[in-house]
Amino acid sequence: METLVQTEVNTRQRGVLSKVYDFFSSVKLAVVVFFLLAAGSISGTLIEQGLSPQEYIANHGEKWYYWINLLSLNNVYHSWWFSVLLALLALNLAVCLSKRLPTIWKAYYVVDTDFTHNLVQNFKNNTVIQYPSGMEEARGKVVDILKGKKYKIWTENNPNDITIFAAKGRIGRLGSTIGHISIFIILIGAVLSSAIGFRGFYPFYEGESVFIPEGNFYVMVEKFWIDYYENGGVKDYFSKMSVIDNGKKVFTKTIQVNDPLQYKGVWFYQSSYGQAWDRLDKAFIRITDKKSGRVVADETLDFRKEKLIAGTDLRLNATNFLSDFAYDSESKQIYAKSGEQNNPAAELEIYEGGELIAKPWIFYNYPNMFPIEKSKYNFILSGYIAPQYSGLQIAKDPGVNLVWVGSFTLMGGLFISFFIFHRRIWIKILPSERSSLVYIGGLTNKDTIGFEKEMKSIIGSF
Numbered sequence: 001m002e003t004l005v006q007t008e009v010n011t012r013q014r015g016v017l018s019k020v021y022d023f024f025s026s027v028k029l030a031v032v033v034f035f036l037l038a039a040g041s042i043s044g045t046l047i048e049q050g051l052s053p054q055e056y057i058a059n060h061g062e063k064w065y066y067w068i069n070l071l072s073l074n075n076v077y078h079s080w081w082f083s084v085l086l087a088l089l090a091l092n093l094a095v096c097l098s099k100r101l102p103t104i105w106k107a108y109y110v111v112d113t114d115f116t117h118n119l120v121q122n123f124k125n126n127t128v129i130q131y132p133s134g135m136e137e138a139r140g141k142v143v144d145i146l147k148g149k150k151y152k153i154w155t156e157n158n159p160n161d162i163t164i165f166a167a168k169g170r171i172g173r174l175g176s177t178i179g180h181i182s183i184f185i186i187l188i189g190a191v192l193s194s195a196i197g198f199r200g201f202y203p204f205y206e207g208e209s210v211f212i213p214e215g216n217f218y219v220m221v222e223k224f225w226i227d228y229y230e231n232g233g234v235k236d237y238f239s240k241m242s243v244i245d246n247g248k249k250v251f252t253k254t255i256q257v258n259d260p261l262q263y264k265g266v267w268f269y270q271s272s273y274g275q276a277w278d279r280l281d282k283a284f285i286r287i288t289d290k291k292s293g294r295v296v297a298d299e300t301l302d303f304r305k306e307k308l309i310a311g312t313d314l315r316l317n318a319t320n321f322l323s324d325f326a327y328d329s330e331s332k333q334i335y336a337k338s339g340e341q342n343n344p345a346a347e348l349e350i351y352e353g354g355e356l357i358a359k360p361w362i363f364y365n366y367p368n369m370f371p372i373e374k375s376k377y378n379f380i381l382s383g384y385i386a387p388q389y390s391g392l393q394i395a396k397d398p399g400v401n402l403v404w405v406g407s408f409t410l411m412g413g414l415f416i417s418f419f420i421f422h423r424r425i426w427i428k429i430l431p432s433e434r435s436s437l438v439y440i441g442g443l444t445n446k447d448t449i450g451f452e453k454e455m456k457s458i459i460g461s462f
Contacts, residue, residue: 025095033089040085044076050200058337062330083194090187097180107422107445108173113156113163117428123441125455129462131436135162135429138436142427145461149454151425164427172445175417182410189402197397203276203389209244214396215264218244222252224273224390237273239390265396272391277323277339279303283346284383285316285362290376298382306349313353314377320347323386325361334361346381421447423454438462 023029047068048059056065056074072079120126131138139155139162146153151166198214209220220242227235236256243250243263253261261268280303287296287309299316301307306317325345326337337343344364350357350372357374367380425442440459444451 021095024092025099026092030089030092030096033085033092037082037085037089040076040079040082043073047073047076049075049077055335055337057328057331057333058326058335062328078194078198083191086187086191086194090184090191093180093184093187097177097184101177104173104177108170111154111165111167112424112426113154113165115163115426115428117161117430117437117439120426120428120439120441123426123443125443125452126439126441127455127459129438129440129459130432131429131438131462132434133436135431135436138162138429138438139164141462142429142438145458146425148461149458151423160431162429164425164429166425166427167423169420169422172416172420172422175413175415175420178413178416179410180413182406182413185406185409186403189399189406192399192402193397194399197395197399199393199395199397201271201391202394203274203391204239205276205279205387205389212266212394215266216245217250217264219261219263219268220244221390224388226273237270237390239270239392241268265398267393267395267397269393269395270390271393274339274389274391275323275341275386276321276389277336277386278321279387280318280321280346280384281387282385283318283321283348283381285318285348286380286382287312287314288378288380290371290378296377306351312377315351315354316379317349317351318346319349319359321345321384321386325363341386344381344384344386346384348379350375350379421445421451423451425455425458 048055051059051074053065053069056068060068068074072081076082121128131141133141142164143153143155146164146166149168151168152170154165156163202210204210204219204221204224206221206224209218211218221239222242223240224238226237229235238254238256240252240254241261242252243261245263250263255261255268255270257270260270283301283303285299285301287299288294289296296312297309299307299309301316301318303318303321306315308315322334322336322343322345324337324340324342325334326343327334345361346364347359347361349359352375358372360370360372360379362379362381363369364381364384367382368378371378421444423442423444425440427441428439430437430439440455442451442455
């Protein structure tokens with residue numbers, strides 16, 4: 001009784017495992033995963049990747065930004081669901097390979113010398129030749145002809161006949177398998193890059209060191225400069241970069257476009273340059289008397305450094321800057337709408353008589369837009385100097401070597417599939433009166449026309 005119960009349990013378990021195996025090897029699963037990956041890739045193309053929350057809110061509104069952020073549509077190719085889909089596709093491919101591999105392996109390795117002349121006559125390409133000598137002489141002739149055609153030959157002498165099996169291009173059977181394994185390797189590389197890799201843009205300012213958490217080290221742009229043509233056009237731009245690890249400068253390299261820096265698997269690519277959108281070097285402030293309009297002072301403020309204004313009881317501090325000021329009424333957030341100098345504005349802390357009386361935003365394009373009620377002065381942003389930054393793409397791609405390996409092996413697999421064909425020939429030699437009957441038949445997995453020509457050449461060599 002216990003044995004019957006155990007048998008039933010084992011049968012059920014095998015049934016469940018079989019269903020799981022069939023699910024992961026199904027074409028339907030592959031189609032669905034391909035569709036979802038395509039949809040995700042399209043969303044990653046239509047929705048800008050790697051922008052700040054403020055930029056998404058400005059472009060799509062706060063409600064849409066909620067869904068974009070929730071579904072990681074702002075970083076599609078490194079999102080958890082994209083990694084899961086890639087892993088699922090890799091699993092589907094691996095299970096399909098495990099299902100097909102035994103059949104392919106058998107066709108590759110099996111040497112078939114156990115057949116009858118009737119089987120040979122069932123092949124599409126077959127013929128019977130009456131050779132005017134004994135079986136041994138016929139065997140020698142067949143072997144010589146097939147060797148001339150680069151076939152590998154197996155012979156078996158039986159009491160009443162001679163069996164010959166010949167094959168070449170066996171590796172051609174493995175072309176598609178190598179291709180599928182290559183795609184599997186590429187997918188594993190893509191999963192690694194998606195799951196633990198990253199790619200992003202960062203503006204570097206001269207003399208500022210930036211911590212790179214993915215590599216646990218600092219980098220600093222010591223100097224940034226631009227080379228120009230005689231007509232004033234930009235020729236090239238460069239960043240002299242230093243890597244600082246464990247408090248020590250490890251090395252220094254000057255990078256330019258197509259000549260990146262690499263350290264601990266993290267790459268730094270020179271991609272752009274521009275003026276800062278969120279900071280200043282200098283802010284030029286004109287102070288005028290509200291009643292008379294008289295210019296009280298023209299002052300130069302260093303960014304985030306408080307300054308006492310001579311001849312007054314004023315102290316000013318330029319604390320923030322936005323190159324393209326924008327305000328979202330729904331979220332009540334202030335942000336830079338773009339990196340362009342379209343609507344520059346500086347936030348100014350105004351102290352009068354030792355007391356902070358206001359912290360207004362003053363606009364370069366719209367002076368006196370918001371007068372300060374508690375002050376007898378107007379404050380105008382008459383000019384500014386924004387520091388220049390070096391725009392670097394930072395990337396860590398741990399799966400890139402696997403992708404390269406997979407790509408090269410894929411090319412090898414395609415070459416094998418298209419140009420190497422598995423051809424097999426079965427030959428049975430039977431005795432006949434003062435002669436031998438040679439039954440020849442063959443099969444090929446591809447290039448049927450080429451194989452028919454070769455069979456005619458073999459037959460014509462007798």
